[in-house]
Amino acid sequence: MSSSAGAGGPLRIICIVGARPNFMKIAPVLRALKARGVETMLVHTGQHYDQVMKEDFFDQLGIPTPDVDLEVGSASHAQQTAEIMKRFEPVLLEDRPDAVLVVGDVNSTIACALVAVKEHVPVVHVEAGLRSFDRYMPEEINRILTDQLSDLLFTTEEAGAANLQAEGIPRSRVHYVGNVMIDTLKANLDRASRLEDVMQRHAPGALSLVGEAGYSLLTLHRPSNVDDPEVLAGLVDTLIGLAEKVPVIFPMHPRTHARLESGGLIVRLEASDHVALLPPLPYLDLLGLMANARYVLTDSGGIQEETTALGVPCVTLRENTERPITVTEGTNEIVGTSSTRIQEVVENILETGGKSGRVPEFWDGRAADRVAEVVEAWLVDRRRVGSARA
Ligand code: UD1
Numbered sequence: 001m002s003s004s005a006g007a008g009g010p011l012r013i014i015c016i017v018g019a020r021p022n023f024m025k026i027a028p029v030l031r032a033l034k035a036r037g038v039e040t041m042l043v044h045t046g047q048h049y050d051q052v053m054k055e056d057f058f059d060q061l062g063i064p065t066p067d068v069d070l071e072v073g074s075a076s077h078a079q080q081t082a083e084i085m086k087r088f089e090p091v092l093l094e095d096r097p098d099a100v101l102v103v104g105d106v107n108s109t110i111a112c113a114l115v116a117v118k119e120h121v122p123v124v125h126v127e128a129g130l131r132s133f134d135r136y137m138p139e140e141i142n143r144i145l146t147d148q149l150s151d152l153l154f155t156t157e158e159a160g161a162a163n164l165q166a167e168g169i170p171r172s173r174v175h176y177v178g179n180v181m182i183d184t185l186k187a188n189l190d191r192a193s194r195l196e197d198v199m200q201r202h203a204p205g206a207l208s209l210v211g212e213a214g215y216s217l218l219t220l221h222r223p224s225n226v227d228d229p230e231v232l233a234g235l236v237d238t239l240i241g242l243a244e245k246v247p248v249i250f251p252m253h254p255r256t257h258a259r260l261e262s263g264g265l266i267v268r269l270e271a272s273d274h275v276a277l278l279p280p281l282p283y284l285d286l287l288g289l290m291a292n293a294r295y296v297l298t299d300s301g302g303i304q305e306e307t308t309a310l311g312v313p314c315v316t317l318r319e320n321t322e323r324p325i326t327v328t329e330g331t332n333e334i335v336g337t338s339s340t341r342i343q344e345v346v347e348n349i350l351e352t353g354g355k356s357g358r359v360p361e362f363w364d365g366r367a368a369d370r371v372a373e374v375v376e377a378w379l380v381d382r383r384r385v386g387s388a389r390a
Helices: 020-035 055-061 077-095 107-118 138-149 159-166 180-191 195-202 204-209 229-243 254-262 266-271 283-291 301-310 339-352 367-389
Strands: 012-017 039-044 099-103 123-128 152-155 174-176 216-219 248-251 275-278 295-298 314-316 332-334
Touching: 012 020, 012 077, 012 107, 020 039, 020 055, 020 099, 020 123, 020 180, 020 301, 020 367, 039 077, 055 180, 055 283, 077 107, 099 107, 099 367, 107 123, 107 138, 123 138, 123 180, 123 367, 152 159, 152 367, 159 174, 174 367, 180 283, 180 301, 180 367, 195 204, 195 275, 195 283, 204 275, 216 229, 216 283, 229 248, 229 254, 229 266, 229 275, 229 339, 248 283, 254 266, 266 275, 283 301, 295 301, 295 339, 301 314, 301 332, 314 339
Parallel strands: 012 039, 012 099, 099 123, 123 152, 152 174, 216 248, 216 295, 248 275, 295 314, 314 332
Antiparallel strands: none
16 A cells, blocks of 8 residues: 655545446545545535435445535536535535545536636546537536546546547646446456346346347436437337347336336337336446346447447447447447437347457556556645645
């Protein structure tokens, strides 16, 4: 263990989480910082709050109970972002850490980065530089702005550095370290749940659906897919068709469940003998389903990366991706929402096994160690320069 102690005591970093995908990213980072003697305070904004969207992840990933829960809950983008800022500011002012570390691209990420930078507290962004070039995605706005505010930026793939350079961010702030979410995947793959157990827990009546043909896994939650009733209805019809060949297991995000209910679409899915509807799943359950699926249909960013790491074919139901390496090196295909195109790509996967991929460089389970090493060295140096000036 290296020691981050020096003049002014141990280094101290506030780490932020808010929504489900943040939890998988922060777990290895907290561990790696601790191993170097850095003190951490974990702040959960409360953007996601249900048991299945929160506690199950903390338990399974061994994340300590947050030191502070801001309990902001759901609201419009402006309200949620503003509320996180209002509630985080006093926490930051009281603790005065050496840095604030944010992950990913959710509203909690930009909100806390903005509070920190205005108080002259350095911002560390893990998973920087990803760009879909689609400004209708709320996450794209969060990414661009968070990166502009950050002092240290950690990228998951080579394209990140070029994107950041194009936006005028000095190269010296950017470090290519790999993918901390894949650290979590590698650390937990042996513990991933078995299909039978997942179904037993969440949809006992539906296990018989899965036979010789195996199953495919579907996740859907992007506003562009689920908030537009026409797009959602089209996707539902396509999926019911696909499920005739290979049954579809569909854990529903709360946003999606609500839209399927209000649009009267859930009955169509329930009427299919080949679709299993499940609640949102804990990490190890989703990981188990993903690892053994014939193919995965998704609009999630994280799942595009996880399927690449697992070598499982991924059909992305979006027009673009901010994670191009999953296409150039991995198993991902960007397919959009056209029924014909989705069917074509799935047919091909079933016939040929899909495109073969390789796991990108540094997606090796050690990304968080690299993050912690750079952060510690940078902060120690910053303190030294600060005390020399004083
Ligand atoms: C958020 C992130 C998105 C991430 C996703 C993962 C932003 C802008 N979006 O989208 O990048 O991919 O999380 O899930 O930050 N809800 C519950 N229980 C919860 C949380 C939410 O029922 O614990 C319901 C609420 O009705 C809420 C809706 O889900 O209005 C959407 O939640 P929200 O956090 O606003 O956005 P997500 O779609 O989850």
